Amino acid sequence: MTNVHELIVPFHCAFVGEQEALAAADVVRSGWLTMGSKTIEFEKKFAEYVGAKHAVGVNSCTAALHLALEAIGLKQGDEVLVPTTTFASTAEVVTYFKARPVLVDVDPVTLCIDPCDAERRITPRTRAIIPVHFAGQPCDMKAIQDLAKHHGLRVIEDAAHALPASFAGVRVGAISELTAFSFYATKTLTTGEGGMVTTNNDDLAARMRMMRLHGISRDAWKRYSAEGSWFYEVLESGFKYNLTDIQSAIGIVQLEKCDAMNAARAQIASRYTTEFSKTSALQVPTICENRETSWHLYVLRLNLEQLTITRSQMIEELRTRGIGTSVHFIPLHMHPYYKNAYGYKPEDFPVATKEFERYLSLPIFPGMTGAQIALVIESVLGIVKAAAK
Numbered sequence: 296m297t298n299v300h301e302l303i304v305p306f307h308c309a310f311v312g313e314q315e316a317l318a319a320a321d322v323v324r325s326g327w328l329t330m331g332s333k334t335i336e337f338e339k340k341f342a343e344y345v346g347a348k349h350a351v352g353v354n355s356c357t358a359a360l361h362l363a364l365e366a367i368g369l370k371q372g373d374e375v376l377v378p379t380t381t382f383a384s385t386a387e388v389v390t391y392f393k394a395r396p397v398l399v400d401v402d403p404v405t406l407c408i409d410p411c412d413a414e415r416r417i418t419p420r421t422r423a424i425i426p427v428h429f430a431g432q433p434c435d436m437k438a439i440q441d442l443a444k445h446h447g448l449r450v451i452e453d454a455a456h457a458l459p460a461s462f463a464g465v466r467v468g469a470i471s472e473l474t475a476f477s478f479y480a481t482k483t484l485t486t487g488e489g490g491m492v493t494t495n496n497d498d499l500a501a502r503m504r505m506m507r508l509h510g511i512s513r514d515a516w517k518r519y520s521a522e523g524s525w526f527y528e529v530l531e532s533g534f535k536y537n538l539t540d541i542q543s544a545i546g547i548v549q550l551e552k553c554d555a556m557n558a559a560r561a562q563i564a565s566r567y568t569t570e571f572s573k574t575s576a577l578q579v580p581t582i583c584e585n586r587e588t589s590w591h592l593y594v595l596r597l598n599l600e601q602l603t604i605t606r607s608q609m610i611e612e613l614r615t616r617g618i619g620t621s622v623h624f625i626p627l628h629m630h631p632y633y634k635n636a637y638g639y640k641p642e643d644f645p646v647a648t649k650e651f652e653r654y655l656s657l658p659i660f661p662g663m664t665g666a667q668i669a670l671v672i673e674s675v676l677g678i679v680k681a682a683a684k
């Protein structure tokens with residue numbers, strides 16, 4: 296059996312190189328390592344890239360989501376609609392406020408939050424909805440905005456997967472009041488760890504800038520700089536969520552490469568889809584009209600009734616051929632915490648529960664070689680052929 300460290304095709308490999316290394320080294324040599332001019336530059340360029348007025352750099356998407364919920368004034372006892380098919384962060388941030396994450400089933404085609412199911416779960420306590428752009432494809436933002444307007448909900452987009460992506464020609468980051476991005480190691484733009492929250496609202500931006508640095512009065516990060524002052528005031532009880540200049544310098548280089556990296560992923564996706572569409576035992580991702588995906592993930596589904604193997608066996612078979620895969624996601628309602636704390640059951644989320652059994656995420660990263668792509672295709676098709684009923 297192949298060891299994961301010897302995989303021929305790892306699940307992911309960050310597309311970083313000399314340029315990022317030099318940019319980070321320049322910051323180290325400058326002597327100013329934490330948030331400073333590089334973070335300000337990265338924020339400005341990021342805001343321009345997505346078409347938002349403000350971008351606030353933070354140390355993770357989890358922090359971005361937390362600050363966004365704080366900025367809208369979420370309170371204990373409030374409810375927030377969250378898709379069950381997501382990472383822990385999306386719902387966890389709601390619990391920071393002793394508020395309730397209300398899990399919602401997903402759409403069978405896109406695996407994004409199902410707006411109709413979301414509407415059914417609205418109560419007088421529902422304050423907000425956090426749509427997750429699953430795998431990089433934007434949710435049905437028209438339906439979500441309509442729902443939010445009708446029920447007076449705030450919309451905070453979890454765009455951890457969705458850079459760059461767009462809905463009806465508008466870039467994710469410029470659609471809703473607040474949007475949270477991730478620069479985690481596997482994401483489409485990486486700074487190792489990091490995140491950004493975008494908004495067009497001046498007050499929300501100012502609040503998040505203050506709360507990311509201990510609730511200290513304006514421009515706290517400048518207090519050790521030439522133009523800064525030793526004097527500061529703590530106005531609120533905040534957090535330590537700032538992004539450093541080292542991370543931001545890497546981010547600036549990555550942002551310049553963002554379109555090229557996106558094109559490389561789209562090309563891999565196109566090859567996968569062409570080949571995998573040839574067998575009815577596989578279901579390839581559907582990208583809906585009017586939406587552009589970042590192709591952060593390529594989520595392949597198995598039509599299990601046509602196969603003698605399970606999804607887990609497929610993963611093991613691919614591993615023995617030297618190919619790393621992953622599963623996005625184990626739905627939140629299937630995790631012990633959500634079962635125990637809220638009593639969620641599999642039958643409460645029929646789509647998410649059923650789809651979970653049959654999806655896996657294949658390697659899709661810009662530096663993949665032609666031989667690696669070919670190996671993934673040949674291996675998947677070979678396994679499917681051998682397991683055909």
Ligand SMILES: Cc1ncc(COP(=O)(O)O)c(C=O)c1O
Nearest residue numbers: 355356357382384455477478479
């Ligand atoms: C959908 C989603 N939301 C949020 C996050 C959290 O991102 P971060 O690790 O930057 O906090 C992730 C990370 O994988 C994610 O997949």
